[in-house]
Amino acid sequence: MPSGRTWHDRHLGYVFVLPATLMLVAVLVFPAFITLKLSVTPEGGSGWGLTLLHYQKAFRDPVLLQTFKNTFAFVAWSMAGHFVLGLALALALNQALPGQTFFRLIALIPWTIPDVVAGIIFRWVLNPIHGALNPLIRMVIPSFPAEFQWLSSPTLAFPSVIFANVWRGYPLVMVMLLAGLMAIPRELYEAAAVDGAGKLRRFFHVTLPGLSTIILIALALDMVWEFRRFALVLAMTGGGPGTLTEVLSTLVYKTYFQFFTFEYASAMAIMMSAVLFVLSLPYIILVGRER
Amino acid sequence: MKRSAAASERRERRSDAILSYGFLVLSALFALFPLAWMLSTSLKSEAEAFSLPVRWIPQRLTLQAYGEMWTLKPFGLYFWNSIVVSGVTALLSTILGALAGYGFSRFHFRGRTSLLAFFLATQMISGVLVIGPYFQVLAAVELYNTLTGLIIAYVTICLPFAAWMSKGYFDSIPKELDEAGLVDGASRLQIFLRIICPIAVPGTVSTLLFAFLLAWQDLLWALCLVSIDEKRTVTLGVAFLVGEFVIKWPMLTAASLIGSLPTILLYLFLQRYYVEGLARGAVKG
Numbered sequence: 001m002p003s004g005r006t007w008h009d010r011h012l013g014y015v016f017v018l019p020a021t022l023m024l025v026a027v028l029v030f031p032a033f034i035t036l037k038l039s040v041t042p043e044g045g046s047g048w049g050l051t052l053l054h055y056q057k058a059f060r061d062p063v064l065l066q067t068f069k070n071t072f073a074f075v076a077w078s079m080a081g082h083f084v085l086g087l088a089l090a091l092a093l094n095q096a097l098p099g100q101t102f103f104r105l106i107a108l109i110p111w112t113i114p115d116v117v118a119g120i121i122f123r124w125v126l127n128p129i130h131g132a133l134n135p136l137i138r139m140v141i142p143s144f145p146a147e148f149q150w151l152s153s154p155t156l157a158f159p160s161v162i163f164a165n166v167w168r169g170y171p172l173v174m175v176m177l178l179a180g181l182m183a184i185p186r187e188l189y190e191a192a193a194v195d196g197a198g199k200l201r202r203f204f205h206v207t208l209p210g211l212s213t214i215i216l217i218a219l220a221l222d223m224v225w226e227f228r229r230f231a232l233v234l235a236m237t238g239g240g241p242g243t244l245t246e247v248l249s250t251l252v253y254k255t256y257f258q259f260f261t262f263e264y265a266s267a268m269a270i271m272m273s274a275v276l277f278v279l280s281l282p283y284i285i286l287v288g289r290e291r
Numbered sequence: 292m293k294r295s296a297a298a299s300e301r302r303e304r305r306s307d308a309i310l311s312y313g314f315l316v317l318s319a320l321f322a323l324f325p326l327a328w329m330l331s332t333s334l335k336s337e338a339e340a341f342s343l344p345v346r347w348i349p350q351r352l353t354l355q356a357y358g359e360m361w362t363l364k365p366f367g368l369y370f371w372n373s374i375v376v377s378g379v380t381a382l383l384s385t386i387l388g389a390l391a392g393y394g395f396s397r398f399h400f401r402g403r404t405s406l407l408a409f410f411l412a413t414q415m416i417s418g419v420l421v422i423g424p425y426f427q428v429l430a431a432v433e434l435y436n437t438l439t440g441l442i443i444a445y446v447t448i449c450l451p452f453a454a455w456m457s458k459g460y461f462d463s464i465p466k467e468l469d470e471a472g473l474v475d476g477a478s479r480l481q482i483f484l485r486i487i488c489p490i491a492v493p494g495t496v497s498t499l500l501f502a503f504l505l506a507w508q509d510l511l512w513a514l515c516l517v518s519i520d521e522k523r524t525v526t527l528g529v530a531f532l533v534g535e536f537v538i539k540w541p542m543l544t545a546a547s548l549i550g551s552l553p554t555i556l557l558y559l560f561l562q563r564y565y566v567e568g569l570a571r572g573a574v575k576g
Contacts, residue, residue, distance in 0.1 A: 012394075012398060013398025013403070014400055016390045016393050016394025016398065016483075017395060017400075017406060019391070020390065020410075021406065021409075023446065024410070024413055024451065027446065027447040028416060028421060031425055034427075034428070035424055038424070085318070089318055092315050092318075097308055097311060097312070103318075105559055107315075108558060109323070109326070112551065112555045112559075113326075114508035114509075114550065114554070115508060116526050116529060117529060117547045117550065117551050120529065120544075120547055121328075121329055124329070125328055130340065130341055130540070132328040132347075167322070224414065224415055228417045228418065230419070230510065230511045231526070234530075235510075235530060235533055248419070249418075249419050249511070253419060253422070253511065253514075253515070256419075256422065256423050256426075256515070257515060266423055269417070269423070272419070272420070276415055277415055
C-alpha cells in the first residue's frame, strides 16, 4: 500500500472513534469527576476546601458495612444461580431436539421483563395472604404455616430477593453459553467419540475447554450487572426489613435522594465503583489483551 | 457386535432426550409460573384478587384492570415517553457505537489500545456513581424533567456496550472486503456505509435491541431525573403504583404485563438476530 494511504488511515481511525469518545467523556467521565470532587468537599461547602471526613465516616458506618456484605452475597449467589441454571439450559438446548426453539423462547422470557417488574411479580407471588407461593407449598406440605411472611422474615427475606434475581437474570448467561456451545466444532466431539471418550469425559475435555473464555466473559459481565442491580431490590423489599436486603445501589440512591446528603452519597458511590473496578480488572486485562 | 453398539447408542440418545425434555419442561414452568400468576391476577376484579382461598384461575374473567390503567393513570402518555426515549437512545448509541466499533476494528492508530481499555472500563461504571452530578447539571441547564435529559443519560449506559458489540461484529467480517473496495477507489466512509453496514445488519439489530431494552427497563435514571407525571416512563409509572397507599393489584399486574410486552415481543421476534449478534460479536470477537 502507498504510504499516503496509511497516513490517511491512521488519522481516519480517530474520526470514526471520536464522536463516541467525546460523548462518553462529556456524559460519563465529567460527571464522575464531579462525584469525586463532591466526595472530598465538606458538607454544604463549596470551592476547593478538601476533606476526607466522608470516607472516615464511611469506614465506621455499620449500615454501609452491612450493605457491602449484602451486596457481595447478593452478587455471588446470583452469579452461582445464573451460571448453574444457564449452563444446564444451554446444554439441554444445544441438542437439536424437536421443539428446541420453543423452549429457548420460553427460557428467554424472564430477561425481557424489566427488573422493577420482576421485583413486583415476586412481591406479589410471596404475598403472605394473597400470594401464590404459600398455597402452592401447602398443597405439598399441608402443615406449612398459612400466612408465612417471606419478605419480612429476617432469615428468608434476603434469599427470596436472590431467588427472584436468579429467576430474572439466568437467560443472559444461558444465551451467551449457548452461543459459545454452538461455536464448538462438531468434529471435536466426533474425534473424542472415536477415541472412546464417554459423555463425562467429552464434557470435561471438549465442552468446558471450548467454553472457558465465554464462561469467564459471561461471569464477569453478570458480576457487573448484578453489582449494580437496583430496581428489583427497590420494588421487592425497598431494602427492608431494616437494612437486611439493602444493596449498594439502593443505599447510595437513598442517601442522595431521600436523605439529601450529597457529599456522603458521593463518597459511598466512589467506594462502590472502586470495588467494582478492582473486581472487574482481571476481565478488562483478559479481554483487552486478546484484542 | 456392531449392531448392538449402535442400538445401545440409540438407547442412550433416547434416555438423554427424555432427561433433557424433563428438565426443559421443569425450567419452562419455573420461567412461566410467576408470569402466569400475574396474568391471573390481572384478569380478576379487585374483590376476587383479595378473596380467600386464593383462586388460580379467575372465576369471573374481567378486563377491568386493563381499562383502568389507561383512564385512572395516563399510561398512554407513559408509553409514548418510553417509546421516544428508548427509540432515540437505541438509534443514537447504535450509530455512534457502530462508527467507533468500525474505527477500532479497521484502523491501527496511536492510543488505540488505551482507548479500547477506556471503552471497556466505562462499561463497569455504575449509574449511581454519576447520578448525583447528573441531577445537578441537568437542573442547571434546565434539562431536568425532560425527555432529552433522560436520553442523554441512557446513551451513557448504552454507548459503551454498543461500541463494544459493534467492534466484535466488525472483527468477524473479513478485511478483504474493505481492501476490495479500496482497490475500486471507494472512500473509507463509502466502504463503511455501502459494503460493511449491509453485512453487519444482524449485529446492528442486536445492538439496537440491547440498547432499546436497557433504556426501556431502566428505573434508576427515570426515578432521579423526572419528578413530574407528564414525563414519566412506563417503568416509572409502574413503580409509582407500588408506592401508593393501597396497592390495586389487578391494575398493577395489568400495567406490569402491558409495560413488559414491547420488550417481550421484540425479543421473541428478533431473538435469532440477537443470538447471532452475540455469538459473532461477544463470543468469537
